[in-house]
Amino acid sequence: MVRVALFFGGRSEEHEVSCVSAVSTLEALESRGHEVVAVGIDRAGVWHLADSERRPLAAEGPQALLEVPGGRLLADDRAIAVNVAFPVLHGPYGEDGTIQGLFEMAGLAYVGSGVLGSAVAMDKDVANRLCREAGLPISEYVVVRRSSYLDDPAEVVGDIGDDLGFPVFVKPAALGSSVGISRADDEGSLKDAIDDALGHGPKVIVEREVVGREIEVAVLEGPRASVPGEIVVKTGWYTYDAKYRDDATELIVPAHLHESEAATVRSLACRVFEALECRGLARVDFFYEPDGRGFLVNELNTMPGFTPKSMFPMMWAATGMSYPELCDELVSLALS
Numbered sequence: 001m002v003r004v005a006l007f008f009g010g011r012s013e014e015h016e017v018s019c020v021s022a023v024s025t026l027e028a029l030e031s032r033g034h035e036v037v038a039v040g041i042d043r044a045g046v047w048h049l050a051d052s053e054r055r056p057l058a059a060e061g062p063q064a065l066l067e068v069p070g071g072r073l074l075a076d077d078r079a080i081a082v083n084v085a086f087p088v089l090h091g092p093y094g095e096d097g098t099i100q101g102l103f104e105m106a107g108l109a110y111v112g113s114g115v116l117g118s119a120v121a122m123d124k125d126v127a128n129r130l131c132r133e134a135g136l137p138i139s140e141y142v143v144v145r146r147s148s149y150l151d152d153p154a155e156v157v158g159d160i161g162d163d164l165g166f167p168v169f170v171k172p173a174a175l176g177s178s179v180g181i182s183r184a185d186d187e188g189s190l191k192d193a194i195d196d197a198l199g200h201g202p203k204v205i206v207e208r209e210v211v212g213r214e215i216e217v218a219v220l221e222g223p224r225a226s227v228p229g230e231i232v233v234k235t236g237w238y239t240y241d242a243k244y245r246d247d248a249t250e251l252i253v254p255a256h257l258h259e260s261e262a263a264t265v266r267s268l269a270c271r272v273f274e275a276l277e278c279r280g281l282a283r284v285d286f287f288y289e290p291d292g293r294g295f296l297v298n299e300l301n302t303m304p305g306f307t308p309k310s311m312f313p314m315m316w317a318a319t320g321m322s323y324p325e326l327c328d329e330l331v332s333l334a335l336s
Contacts, residue, residue, distance in 0.1 A: 002034045002331055005073060005082040005108075007099070008050075009041040009059035012091030013179045013200075021306035022057050022088045028324040029086070034331065037073060037080055039064055045093070049075040071108035084334045085110040086327075088306055091175055095303045096122040111334045112280040113302040121276045121300045122174050124205050131297050134275040136268065139287065139296045140164060141207040143173070146198050157191050164208045166190075171207070172200035183209070210296060212289040215255055217269035218304075218315040219282045221333050225266035226315035230255035253314045261288075265295050272300055280333050283312045 006029070008022030009015050019040075026036050040050035040059030048061040064075040073080040085108050087094055097119035103110040113121065120126045125143050132138055142160055149156050160168070170193035172180040180200040182193035190206070197204040214233075218226035232250040257265070269284040276282075283304035287296045304312040308323045316326050 002083045002335070003037065003081065004029055004034050004331060005037045005039055005080075005085045006052075007039045007041060007085060007087040007089055007094070008057060009043075010089045010091065010094045011041065011043060011045045012089075012093060013175070014090035015043055015059075017305060018088055018090050018094070019057050019059070021090075021310070023055060024307045024323070025086065025088050025327055026052060026057070028327040029331070031324045032328040034328075037082060039073065041089070041094075049073070049080075066102065066106050066108075068102070068106045071103075071106040083109065084331050086331065086334075087112060087303065090303055090305075091179070092122075095301075096174065109334045111330045113278045113282070117277040117279055118302050121278065121282070121302045123203075124171065124173050124299055125203060127276055127300060128205075128297075130275050131272060134271065136271060136275060137293060137296050139207055139210050139298075141205050144194055144198075144204040144206060146202040146204075149194065149198065149204075153191060153194075157187050157194070160190060160206050161187055164206065167209045169207045169209060170194055170197050171205045172197045173203040173205050174201050210287040210289065212287045212292070212296075213255075214298075215257070215265055215286045215288045215295065216311050216315070217266055217284050217286070218312045218319075219269050219273045219278070219284060220316075220329065221280055223270040223273040223278075225269045226319040227254040228257060228262055228265050229253040229311050229315045229318075231311070251309075251311060251314065253311070253318045268295055268297070272297055276300055278302060281312070281330060 006026055008018045010018050029036050038050040038052040040048045042059040047064040048059050049064045050057055050061045062076045064073050067074055085103050087099055097115040100115045100118050128138050167183055167185045170182050170184055180197050184190035184193045194204055214231040216229045230252040234248050272284045273282055283301045285298040287298055313323045313326055
């Protein structure tokens with residue numbers, strides 16, 4: 001039996017998604033014989049020893065601290081020894097190397113990528129540069145930094161229009177779950193989109209729109225790649241609401257690809273995993289232009305959505321690894 005500290009919630013805008021993922025993870029780990037201690041992080045960043053029987057899980061309860069060094073959880077005058085931390089946390093403070101550094105200092109084994117892999121994958125600009133250096137195919141993009149943008153917004157917007165044309169997608173460089181992403185069709189909407197994205201951080205990515213299929217691959221340490229899946233958005237594009245709140249999206253697992261196409265994208269996913277120095281798990285997202293440039297790397301998520309109906313577990317289930325087996329494998333990888 002392994003005692004797992006399951007971290008959920010968090011300070012990022014993806015707090016709600018994390019709480020949903022954590023329930024399924026907790027139940028799967030318990031079904032495999034592990035003891036789970038639920039640690040909820042509220043929106044202010046305060047840790048709580050949460051009630052693991054409550055549904056939905058909530059970041060409430062006695063305040064908890066992590067002993068550094070030592071790796072024990074301290075709460076309610078108790079010291080709880082744990083073997084592994086399982087951070088079901090998305091976005092800043094959970095997926096960007098921050099909490100991974102804390103686990104390292106505490107000497108606590110943890111699920112997922114280390115400080116370096118988490119940090120570089122979180123920054124879409126840095127990740128793209130590493131992929132390009134490794135000879136991996138990426139789409140055209142430009143970086144907008146707050147300092148230079150504020151000097152002359154009109155010039156920056158005009159240059160982007162000249163370089164990329166329209167439409168484009170505007171993204172905060174270091175967020176996930178489509179938070180802060182906008183589509184711009186002209187200079188006016190581009191300026192509004194950049195202004196909005198800069199509200200989430202000091203660096204923004206502007207990408208030329210890719211007209212193609214959205215293909216994803218789940219990767220485990222090795223690296224080992226699952227069968228691919230496909231996201232089909234019935235209307236519009238893959239917004240936060242399309243991911244989590246409505247029925248505008250169809251998830252197809254396995255994706256309808258020829259055997260050679262599936263082999264190609266699985267190989268590319270493993271190469272991206274290695275290029276970004278990842279560990280444990282990741283979901284690699286691609287755009288696919290069948291009659292054009294082929295597969296283009298979109299991004300890599302070091303802690304993807306983790307409910308049984310999320311793409312990462314679904315792709316592994318279609319490959320032959322059930323959701324409880326997957327959670328158990330991740331704990332084993334952390335301990336190794």
